[in-house]
Amino acid sequence: MKKLTDILEERVSQAIKEVCGQAYPAMVRAAADGRFGDYQANGVMAAAKAVKSNPRQLAERVVAAMEIADLCEPPEVAGPGFINLRLKDSFLAERLLGMHRDAARLGIDKAETPKTVVVDYSGPNIAKEMHVGHLRSTIIGDCIARLYEYAGHTVIRQNHIGDWGTQFGKVILALWHICMAENLHKTEKPYYDLNLPDDQNATVFFNQIVNRHQNDWCADSKFVEGDGELYFRPFLDEFSLRSKTLWPVLLKAYQYVNLLDEAFKGMKRTIKTREKIENGQFVYKEISYESLSRYITYMLQQGGQDNEQERKAWSCVKEITMQHCAEIYKLLNATLEHPRDTRGESDYNDKLPQIVIDLKARGLATESDGAICVFPEGFKNKEGDPLPFIIQKSDGAFLYATTDLAALRYRLHGIEYQGQNYQADRVIYVTDARQALHFQMLFATAKLAGWVKDGVVLEHVTFGTMLGEDGRPFKTRTGGTVKLKDLLDEAIERATAVVEKKNPDLPAEQKVNIAKAVGVGAVKYADYANNRNSDYVFSFDKMLAMEGNTAPYMQYAYARIKSIERKATGKDVDIEKELAGIASMTLAEPAEKDLAKLLVRYDQAIAAAMAECRPNYLTGYLYDVAQAFSRFYTTCPVLTADPESRPARLLLCDLTARTIRHGMSELLGIEVVEQM
RNA sequence: GCGCUCGUAGCUCAGCUGGAUAGAGCAACGGAUUUCUAAUCCGUAGGUCGCAGGUUCGAAUCCUGCCGGGCGUGCCA
Numbered sequence: 069m070k071k072l073t074d075i076l077e078e079r080v081s082q083a084i085k086e087v088c089g090q091a092y093p094a095m096v097r098a099a100a101d102g103r104f105g106d107y108q109a110n111g112v113m114a115a116a117k118a119v120k121s122n123p124r125q126l127a128e129r130v131v132a133a134m135e136i137a138d139l140c141e142p143p144e145v146a147g148p149g150f151i152n153l154r155l156k157d158s159f160l161a162e163r164l165l166g167m168h169r170d171a172a173r174l175g176i177d178k179a180e181t182p183k184t185v186v187v188d189y190s191g192p193n194i195a196k197e198m199h200v201g202h203l204r205s206t207i208i209g210d211c212i213a214r215l216y217e218y219a220g221h222t223v224i225r226q227n228h229i230g231d232w233g234t235q236f237g238k239v240i241l242a243l244w245h246i247c248m249a250e251n252l253h254k255t256e257k258p259y260y261d262l263n264l265p266d267d268q269n270a271t272v273f274f275n276q277i278v279n280r281h282q283n284d285w286c287a288d289s290k291f292v293e294g295d296g297e298l299y300f301r302p303f304l305d306e307f308s309l310r311s312k313t314l315w316p317v318l319l320k321a322y323q324y325v326n327l328l329d330e331a332f333k334g335m336k337r338t339i340k341t342r343e344k345i346e347n348g349q350f351v352y353k354e355i356s357y358e359s360l361s362r363y364i365t366y367m368l369q370q371g372g373q374d375n376e377q378e379r380k381a382w383s384c385v386k387e388i389t390m391q392h393c394a395e396i397y398k399l400l401n402a403t404l405e406h407p408r409d410t411r412g413e414s415d416y417n418d419k420l421p422q423i424v425i426d427l428k429a430r431g432l433a434t435e436s437d438g439a440i441c442v443f444p445e446g447f448k449n450k451e452g453d454p455l456p457f458i459i460q461k462s463d464g465a466f467l468y469a470t471t472d473l474a475a476l477r478y479r480l481h482g483i484e485y486q487g488q489n490y491q492a493d494r495v496i497y498v499t500d501a502r503q504a505l506h507f508q509m510l511f512a513t514a515k516l517a518g519w520v521k522d523g524v525v526l527e528h529v530t531f532g533t534m535l536g537e538d539g540r541p542f543k544t545r546t547g548g549t550v551k552l553k554d555l556l557d558e559a560i561e562r563a564t565a566v567v568e569k570k571n572p573d574l575p576a577e578q579k580v581n582i583a584k585a586v587g588v589g590a591v592k593y594a595d596y597a598n599n600r601n602s603d604y605v606f607s608f609d610k611m612l613a614m615e616g617n618t619a620p621y622m623q624y625a626y627a628r629i630k631s632i633e634r635k636a637t638g639k640d641v642d643i644e645k646e647l648a649g650i651a652s653m654t655l656a657e658p659a660e661k662d663l664a665k666l667l668v669r670y671d672q673a674i675a676a677a678m679a680e681c682r683p684n685y686l687t688g689y690l691y692d693v694a695q696a697f698s699r700f701y702t703t704c705p706v707l708t709a710d711p712e713s714r715p716a717r718l719l720l721c722d723l724t725a726r727t728i729r730h731g732m733s734e735l736l737g738i739e740v741v742e743q744m
Numbered sequence: 745g746c747g748c749u750c751g752u753a754g755c756u757c758a759g760c761u762g763g764a765u766a767g768a769g770c771a772a773c774g775g776a777u778u779u780c781u782a783a784u785c786c787g788u789a790g791g792u793c794g795c796a797g798g799u800u801c802g803a804a805u806c807c808u809g810c811c812g813g814g815c816g817u818g819c820c821a
Contacts, residue, residue: 095763101764108764110762146764147764148763193821230821233820234820437819441818441819450817451746452746456818471821501814502748504748505747505748532750532815533814533815570783571781597757599757601750603814604757615769616756616768616770617769621769621784623783627783629780631780632781634780676760679761680761684758691768701780702786703785705779706780707780743781
């Protein structure tokens, strides 16, 4: 079905055009106040100004010229020139029935011209657990992807994971430590399980570790010293089979390597390493222990056969991390589990030099203080000088600006996705607001480079910070970052307690499912319900409250409807038959009418949420629906209603349930439950 | 300094390209349950929309200035 507001807009605009001799938008909106009608057209006042006539009189003439009797009661002119529209019962009924007939899409059409939309979101880092900082990007991005997909566009999700940086040497080292602990120190407690000594004994302790490290390295030799063929390679070969159990160990070992790195700053310890040279021979050299992880990173980034173990280790770590992320995505109901949706920094690695070469060749990038920079117009630094977008550091290394440029070019020029080639019409980045300047410069640079065709939209969808109840960034009591898993587990735990209290007689398995839906749903919904631009205060108590604009409230409304459906047969009500028999309906009760009028606005709510990538427009709408339903529920009995009014009430229940289910489950990725 | 962003009821927040008397929830107070899940509903009270100008028939919304918070601002991401 055509969008309701579009239909009204068209009719009123047509009348304005007839009266004024020129087109002006009718600006049809849902009425601010029910007493003014259902919709109001605000455009006449602006049109009156343009044609220099009295707005009230113009409105009268527009009303006279308007052909809308099939849709609305006779329109009224009010105030300075508003036109108030009240939907005819017959038209309202027609819309409701149209929604009812279209089970899959609730009467909402797909976009006439489907676009290719890239949504870049979540972006976790390798070898780290997802934490609360990833929550907003993941779920807001997911909602945007779902919205565009539902609207009929081709959505390409891009999880731009942080899998290529200076920390990878450390991660590989951590993996190696695990391997050595398992093979050479079976009887001892691994170092990464030990508490570190205090300052006094630290030097001795750390020296022991380096010595052991050196000895281990020498011991792991089969063909030549330190080739890692004895232990490390077999370890890596079997890694996949054990990845699940190794994940927590890796996290610990990685932390431990970080500690070592800190501890060895300035200690001037050296350690032996090897490097393969041209003729196939190894050369050995001593490097400072401090720089070991950087050295491994260097080897990794060199690529090639000689550094195969580093690459293998790296890909093992990537695999294990993505398994962890997939679990979180599954729990969150984020549609980002498929490997094709992940394309991280490393995928662009070999494209980076060319990006710099191209930009230099076009004269866009220049050298400044040793770094290669683009200076897009309009960006200034503290001194008022042009602000650089640095694409290559003075030491020759590339940075995230370079990677982002490569990724953007890939998205604009040709994406390989499910065996087809796409070019993005729209690229949406979902990251926190602190990166706004970076993306402005990124987009400006891409435009300077001529990569962005006319009509292509680059968009940075920002969001604010999650705050604790003290109003400061959300942290654990000890000041650490909160793991996403822990956060969700706690939400589920709290929800379990509520379910247990409210509905102890449900089967255990069902209670588990309800607690998960309610707990995770509460966290997601609370985030969605906030204007994404503002920082928001995270509170379990508020989001799990059953009152107010919360997931449980929505889920409860849905469960009540399902309960009516279950009880129908016991009261000799054949819902399907009654729904099928509806040809027209009268909605006598105000609560019925209010609910009905809200239901036909679903298309508008989705359009608004999509236009500005604001999930809170959708939650706001769904909350209105749920509230209207709750009022209806208390004043209008359904199953025991008169045979004349019952079919309409059943229809309202059915549409409410489907709207809530669709909005919550399909668009927000929040499960609804049959009982709670 | 400059840029971005926020400032709305005691608290947490909505407010959809400017639209009529600014809305929810919590907290407070009062009411509703022999009837489909009271995890609900109804009512009362609570606001100089940070401040001051400006544009407009009309401003929480747009513009300017100021005040206050957060973030960013050349080799981290």
